Amino acid sequence: MATKNRVQVAIIGSGPAGLLLGQLLHLAGIDTIILERRSKDYVLGRVRAGLLEQGTVDLLDRAGVGKRLHAQGLVHEGLDVCFGGVRHRVDLHALSGRKVTIYGQTEVTRDLMDAREAAGAKTVYEAEDVSVHDVGGARPKVRYRKDGAGHEIECDFIAGCDGFHGVCRGSVPASSIACYERVYPFGWIGVLSDTPPVSHELIYVHHERGFALCTMRSHTRSRLYLQCPIEDEVEDWPDERFWDELRRRLDPATAAALVSGPSIEKSITPLRSFVAEPVRFGRLFLAGDAAHIVPPTGAKGLNLAASDVHYLSGALTEHYASGKTAELDAYSARALQRVWKAERFSWWMTHLLHRFPENGAFGTKIQLAELDYLFSSRAAQISLAENYVGLPY
Ligand code: RFL
Ligand code: PHB
Numbered sequence: 001m002a003t004k005n006r007v008q009v010a011i012i013g014s015g016p017a018g019l020l021l022g023q024l025l026h027l028a029g030i031d032t033i034i035l036e037r038r039s040k041d042y043v044l045g046r047v048r049a050g051l052l053e054q055g056t057v058d059l060l061d062r063a064g065v066g067k068r069l070h071a072q073g074l075v076h077e078g079l080d081v082c083f084g085g086v087r088h089r090v091d092l093h094a095l096s097g098r099k100v101t102i103y104g105q106t107e108v109t110r111d112l113m114d115a116r117e118a119a120g121a122k123t124v125y126e127a128e129d130v131s132v133h134d135v136g137g138a139r140p141k142v143r144y145r146k147d148g149a150g151h152e153i154e155c156d157f158i159a160g161c162d163g164f165h166g167v168c169r170g171s172v173p174a175s176s177i178a179c180y181e182r183v184y185p186f187g188w189i190g191v192l193s194d195t196p197p198v199s200h201e202l203i204y205v206h207h208e209r210g211f212a213l214c215t216m217r218s219h220t221r222s223r224l225y226l227q228c229p230i231e232d233e234v235e236d237w238p239d240e241r242f243w244d245e246l247r248r249r250l251d252p253a254t255a256a257a258l259v260s261g262p263s264i265e266k267s268i269t270p271l272r273s274f275v276a277e278p279v280r281f282g283r284l285f286l287a288g289d290a291a292h293i294v295p296p297t298g299a300k301g302l303n304l305a306a307s308d309v310h311y312l313s314g315a316l317t318e319h320y321a322s323g324k325t326a327e328l329d330a331y332s333a334r335a336l337q338r339v340w341k342a343e344r345f346s347w348w349m350t351h352l353l354h355r356f357p358e359n360g361a362f363g364t365k366i367q368l369a370e371l372d373y374l375f376s377s378r379a380a381q382i383s384l385a386e387n388y389v390g391l392p393y
Contacts, residue, residue: 002143002150007033009316010142010155012130012168014043014123016105017288017305018161019112023063024313026119030320033153035127035144037162040113043125047192047265049105049302050215050223051202053390054098056306065111073103074216076201079388081353083206083371085251095378095385104217105302132158132171135284157316160286161305164274169290172281184271184295184350185358186210188225189237192265197222198250198258204297206371207249208364210355211297214250214258225296227354232268239263271295273347275339278332279308285331287312292339297353298346303390308335310393338391345387 009025011018014036022032036043052060052073060066077093093099116123127144134140135158142153160168169177188211197216205212210227217223226245228237243260250258274293279286288305311334315327352370356363374380 002152004152004154005033006154007031008155008320009157009159010035010140010153011159011161012132012142013037013160013162013166013288013290014109014113014125015161015163015288015305016108016112016302017290017309018159019109019116020059020063020306021159021161021287021309021313022121022123023065023112023115023119024059024309025316026116026121027062027064028313028317028320030316032121034116034121034123035130035142036123036125037127037130038125040123040125044106044110044113047104047106047190047223047267049296049299050102050217051299051303052101052103052108053303053306054100055310055390055393056303057101059306059310060108060111063112063115065108065115068107068111069101069103072107072218073101074218076100076102079201080199080203081206081371081374082203082251082254083368087203087251087254088375089201090381090385090388092385092389095382096389098389100299100389102216108302130162130167132160132168132284135171136282138283140283156283158284159312160284160290161288163289164293166290168284169276169286172284176281178277180273180275180277182273182347184273184354185230185356186227186354187230187232187268187270188213188296189228189232189234189242189266189268190223190225191239191242191263192217193222193224193261193263194220195222195259195261196220198254203250203254204349204353205249206353206367208355209245209249211353212246212249214246214254228268230270234266234268237266239266242266269296271297271350273343275336275343277336279335280328280332285312285328287335291335292343294343294346295350296346297349298342298388300342300346304339304342307338307390307393311335338393341387341391
């Protein structure tokens, strides 16, 4: 016999989307539970995104978790694009009036978990067989197992923040959801290493051997990525090969300045664009990677999870304060409007900077013409800058 509980909002997934939603709802006096399939250490150990838009930073401040972020985050006013063996700077701040902050997703997750624990809000880690029920009715339910025992939670709303491979999106009948997808024919191999960043800002590299990106986590920790064949495995990339290949893709001065060292993490990420529509089904609301995926080129994945949560937390807060449903009814269209613009930007940056052998020499010439145009047109740079720092909510 399953134990039964009641909560206002059941949140599935303790990634950035679920944790941030939980914190904003807690501040509005709304009672939540988070069910997470993995252990706390596993969630904290996943190395993923690193770049926060100003809107995401503002939202984390509103959630009361900005202290460490402001003390340790690195504020960037620009970025470099390297092509034809020459680095060109985009002055994001001069072009858009906004800045971005480097602060790892692992740290955002830790800050949100700490705040949730301090607030006494409940998270069940290692929740097995999570399933959602009756989302079309007034009393939806979530069932799960923990340590062999069955549990059922009755709630007003379910937030599906369970990432791309979660259960929430899949529990919606296929006839009620449209999925739009593009899978790219390559991946990124990423390395984390305790070596100083080669530059104080990010360097995005277009090279005939493939894309590269030099980013960082702190003044002493670098995060580096290389475009690689989709079928490659981490074992194909011993550290020495990784650093050699990165040097080959950088301009000579940057390659000479690059300090290499042992990797402390190495993983391969496939590149995908994906959007599910709509993102609301009765009393089930999807947010973050559960609803959409972007290739990491524009650094939008984590930031889109934050903007979804901005709309969803506002809608739930308004509903509990006034009983109205207008904001909840508007959630799907509002979130998706911003999502599609970030999808477009991530797709555009991916196409501009990666090697697409199937597009041949003509495709490369078009990329180089577009890059040349970008650095000869302030209008084109403004377009890049305003999308990169994040479109308004
Ligand atoms: P998350 O972070 O995937 O969190 C979802 C959580 O749900 C849990 N879960 C379940 N819990 C209960 N029951 C189930 N059945 C469940 N199924 C799943 C999962 O364990 C997890 O804890 O989604 P969220 O919160 O929407 O946050 C989105 C961001 O994490 C994501 O957009 C970015 O990390 C994407 N991303 C990157 N974005 C960038 O902007 N820059 C990057 O460099 C970057 N690198 C990456 C990435 C995503 C990666 N993934 C998904 C494999 C690198 C990787 C490897
Ligand atoms: C990162 O710091 O991991 C990062 C930054 C910018 C991107 C992708 C990843 O576009």
